[in-house]
């Protein structure tokens with residue numbers, strides 16, 4: 001008995017009459033429906049697998065509804081195939097009803113989902129938002145770099161200010177001590193000469209007392225300008241105290257330092273300090289000078305130069321006193 005005979009034997013009765021008893025027509029329907037049934041079972045399996053793997057998927061419950069709907073369509077198709085030979089019409093009817101219900105429910109739910117689904121940003125939205133984010137990030141980076149630059153500049157400014165005398169603009173005592181130590185270290189290391197001058201205006205208190213503090217300040221500024229002019233660019237000038245200045249002279253021996261000190265003393269003596277009202281003020285200064293000895297430290301150097309200044313004051317002011325190497329300590 002051939003396949004067609006088997007398909008068309010008595011069990012086909014009476015259901016197959018709709019297919020006109022034609023084997024090729026029956027084959028066509030069976031093949032089409034069988035393929036559809038396979039697809040209807042494979043698709044929901046894929047959907048359920050996807051939802052399982054991607055729990056973050058937006059509206060994943062609708063995928064499950066689609067899966068149920070397609071699966072039931074598959075069952076209905078399968079039953080319609082079986083019913084060519086067996087008449088399970090009630091079962092097929094129940095299956096159709098279940099499919100219809102789930103289809104209607106899915107249709108309603110899908111329409112209710114439309115506004116929310118439309119609100120999901122498109123790829124183009126994401127791209128433009130991403131670009132905007134990148135732009136903002138670059139701007140932030142640039143702003144950060146600018147800020148770091150400003151902080152660096154401000155830090156340098158503050159460091160400079162911390163070492164600067166607010167009145168005269170030359171080094172203050174702190175800055176001066178730092179530089180003096182550096183110069184002493186350098187001179188000791190390279191066995192170079194180094195001398196220091198301590199310059200102090202004579203009877204400066206009288207200037208304040210007679211002409212006021214503002215005139216005193218103006219004199220101090222003018223005095224520092226005078227010293228800047230007298231010194232070399234490599235010399236280090238700073239305000240040691242009230243009306244006391246320290247001049248550090250790298251690569252300079254006591255002899256040359258004395259010559260410079262004498263020139264400064266003369267310059268100050270001859271200088272006319274201008275007052276606010278246009279009148280002039282004459283002042284003198286006393287200067288202590290010393291040259292760094294081997295193994296001498298900053299404190300000892302300052303003690304010596306301070307003593308030389310004291311001697312200059314004691315010997316009548318407007319004088320330069322240089323330490324000789326034997327009497328230095």
Ligand SMILES: Nc1nc2c(ncn2[C@@H]2O[C@H](COP(=O)(O)OP(=O)(O)OP(=O)(O)O)[C@@H](O)[C@H]2O)c(=O)[nH]1
Nearest residue numbers: 200201202203204205206208213216217242243313
């Ligand atoms: N205007 C002004 N005066 C100052 C400043 N710092 C210190 N002085 C004054 O400088 C004067 C120093 O007085 P003294 O130490 O007696 O010295 P001097 O009058 O110069 O006397 P000798 O040094 O002995 O010649 C004091 O009157 C201080 O008030 C300042 O920044 N501005």
